[in-house]
Amino acid sequence: MATTSRSKRTVRNAIAAGLISVGAVALPAAPAMAAPVTIPGIGTFDVPDHLAIPTNFDVPVFELPQVPNLPQINTGSADPQFIAAPFSRGNQVADIALSKVGSPYVWGATGPNAFDCSGLVQWAHGQAGISVPRTSQAQVGSGTPVAYNNLQRGDVVAFYSGASHVGIYIGNGQVVHALNSSQPVRVDSIGMMPFHSARRYA
Template sequence: MTAPVASHRRTTQHPLAPLALPGVGARTARTARTAATLALAGAATAGAFDGTGQAAPRPAPDQVKHQVEALYQEAEVATQKYNGAKEQADTARAELSALQDEAARRTRKLNAARAELGTMAATEYRSGGVDPTVRLLLSADPQHYLDGATVLERVGSHQATAVAGYARRLGSVRQIRERAEATTERLVSTESALKKHRITVVRKLDSAERLLDHLTDEQRARMARAAGQDGHADRGTGRDDPQGDLVTSLTGAPAAAPGSRAARAVSFARGAIGKPYIWGATGPSGFDCSGLTQAAWKSGGISLPRTTYTQINSGQRIARSELAPGDLVFFYSGISHVGLYIGGGKMIHAPHPGAPVRIAPIDEMPFAGASRPA
């Protein structure tokens, strides 16, 4: 997940707007694959005439599956780094905006203090700066002059206060501007990391898609069915397993959330079943894994940080044996994937591109830990 910008500053469109889909450069990739296919076809034809040509063997579906899963997991790691960099960039951008507003406000006060000092200086110049003793001798009414001298002393004190105030305001403006410069440098560095992680994600996903292109339509469909990704999930009950309802207990009743907030989070996640995985997305049309859990718990009234490796520390850490609906379950040693536990050893999660939000057993990935938002 913009505050209005003050009128004294010009707004600019940020060049690193989040990508909606991982298919960036898809047309270029398809063109490259088409060219490669034509080149290979030409080479095979030539080989047929000289007796040396051989068709490249197709990789085995299991081999493709393992390689694709590895690429998706690597893309997930890069996605979480992207999410973290984006969160930091958004924070830095908001801080910079506030600092620029504050600098403008303090500069206006500084200019007012400078104008006041200018008026005082002009008045002193017009008075001629005559020595007080001479003024007393020339005065027709010494008592009136002495009364006036008291006023002058007070004016002098006011001048000293004004000068001190101006110096203080000048120093505060400098401090704000220095903080703004440091924040700008941090923003530039974070945006550089953001771009790097985005490129990594796109490359990993493109590599996975190229591997999947080696499979026939039937093989891809079989792989999707094996992973429970056939898209026939029941949005009301979460049934996406041919063996029956995955979220009911042995008594047939859905597992109950321990509180109203957790119940709302689970309800939100159920409503998201079937929506597409979109890396870097927090809804409502699509989600990545941590975007889904963040949005689910936001509906429950609790604000979670953006990434998996920060969400795991955002609540009470719990043991696997203590899991209850609404808890966050994390996977892989780098804490690169998260799902929302719903009971019965199952979770709702956003798996990876091409696999919509769905129910899955928590045993399908290496379990790394769990936490309970509060």
Template sequence: MGKHSLTKDHSRRNAVVVAAVGVGAVVALPATAQAATVQVPGTDFSAEVPDELIAAAGDYTGVDVNAVAGDVASQANLPAAPSSVGQQIADKALSKQGAPYVWGATGPDAFDCSGLTSWAYSQLGKSIPRTSDAQAYSGTPVSLDALQPGDIVSYYAGASHVGIYIGDHKIVHALNEGEPVQINDLDYMPINNAVRF
């Protein structure tokens, strides 16, 4: 470490700064510019925006800085925040809306109810039982008020039908012969149980 000397004409503030720097502290002097932290919605990205830049841009009193940052992020084509595995499973099943129901079919172009659920899970490398009753009784039970996208909901006594919860009180499922893969309300049929894998 180099030798430091203070002369009489240095201010007391300079002495404090030198001492603080000597012990590795970060010092913000009163004259240092202030900055606002801006969080880009839906991401882990944030940045410090100096007040001078905000002032130079004009008077934006009342402007939601985070909303503006979100607009900038979308215009910059930043990647979207990753979705949960459950949401990705629901999205895979949703991508098959309109596919025909065929008993025993497991995709990728036709499905029965448990064929759709097992296919959607397999697209994310998850292996679940093939039949509706095995799916209904193999996962971890979930109460209906705690459902998350990707959970499997079974219907009728004996779990003779299953669908994938997609959120907003809806499921996607392969209903039966003559009906394509579709979205219906969660309670479209009598619910047996719900599970999460």
């Protein structure tokens, strides 16, 4: 009986400590108001109220931060008709000259409302911030020489013997130029006049 009493006291002490070890299994103390705990071969024990294990825990709830709406990215192919031509000084010169289509030809005029051939070339380049000589012969005597098959928009194209006439290449085999007093500034095929040479300033 002494052994049994000591065992009971030992178990009571273990329960009072909040843990009962049975073999390799750790058993937590029973919650308050629970049925008595019976250990086979040892006895039945009541767990004191002050050792009750709480069943409800107040765990703080953290809210995730709001994710802002991200812009939708369209990875589809662009429509070629909406792709702008790359910017260059040559393109700028060509577009400026084209803006004067329909303006009257006046010999010696340098714009902005009337032009002769070299006056249009000089004015269009000047609007793009590029300095170009005044006469057609001086214009083909400066700048960078360009072969016929390497023409780019904005290049100065000279025609006839002695480079007596000049225009601005606008691409697709065309030039914008002020031809003579009977014609306003216009666009024509580069092949309508005998080619002399070409120069690039832009």
